[in-house]
Every structure is written in C-alpha cells, then in structure tokens.
Amino acid sequence: MSSSVLDDEAIKKLRGTLGSILSSGLTPGEINPLTLKKIYCSVVIPKACFGAQQWSNCSKADLKGLEKVHMKSLKQIATLSPYCNTIFTLVLLDMDSAEDLMDFYKLQFL
Numbered sequence: 190m191s192s193s194v195l196d197d198e199a200i201k202k203l204r205g206t207l208g209s210i211l212s213s214g215l216t217p218g219e220i221n222p223l224t225l226k227k228i229y230c231s232v233v234i235p236k237a238c239f240g241a242q243q244w245s246n247c248s249k250a251d252l253k254g255l256e257k258v259h260m261k262s263l264k265q266i267a268t269l270s271p272y273c274n275t276i277f278t279l280v281l282l283d284m285d286s287a288e289d290l291m292d293f294y295k296l297q298f299l
Contacts, residue, residue: 196254199255200254217268218268226263226282252287259287260286
C-alpha cells in the first residue's frame with residue numbers, strides 16, 4: 190500500500206473513533222479536557238496509528254492531512270476556536286504533533 194492510502198486510512202480511523210467517543214456523551218463541555226486528552230491518547234491515537242512503524246516512506250505531504258485532523262481534534266477536545274494557534278493548543282494539552290507521534294512509534298518499534 191502506498192503511504193497516501195495508509196494516511197487516508199489513519200485519518201478515517203482518527204475521525205471515526207473520536208466522533209464515536211464524543212457522540213457517546215463524553216463531550217468537551219461536560220468532561221474535563223485533560224480527561225478527554227487521556228482518552229484520546231490511549232484509544233484514538235493508537236487505533237489511528239496502528240502499523241505506523243511500517244510507514245517508512247511517508248513524506249511530509251502525506252502526513253499533512255493527518256496533522257490537520259490531529260490538530261482539529263485537539264482543538265475540539267480543548268474547546269478552542271478552530272483558528273487558535275496550533276502551538277498554543279499543543280502546549281495547552283501537553284501533546285506532540287502527529288509527525289512526532291509517528292516518529293515515536295517508529296522508534297519504539299525498533
């Protein structure tokens with residue numbers, strides 16, 4: 190499979206899993222954003238990035254879509270405006286970018 194197909198599948202899984210969690214009643218307005226971040230890190234990210242260790246030929250252009258969805262999800266979790274600065278969002282929730290997460294999974298595999 191090409192890296193763009195893998196990236197598209199990861200985006201679908203990330204959107205779908207987060208959407209089902211939020212629609213189950215765990216909305217950002219009703220639960221602490223740090224609790225949602227913990228759920229996001231323990232359920233959504235591993236499901237979306239399953240097999241990321243094998244994505245050795247991913248280019249920055251391929252990861253751009255995943256990065257956008259990742260940042261949109263984090264802003265939704267933190268109840269921030271979609272136009273909020275991405276660095277602020279990452280610092281607020283103490284998270285890494287999608288590219289850093291992919292690199293972490295690859296290094297963890299090795």
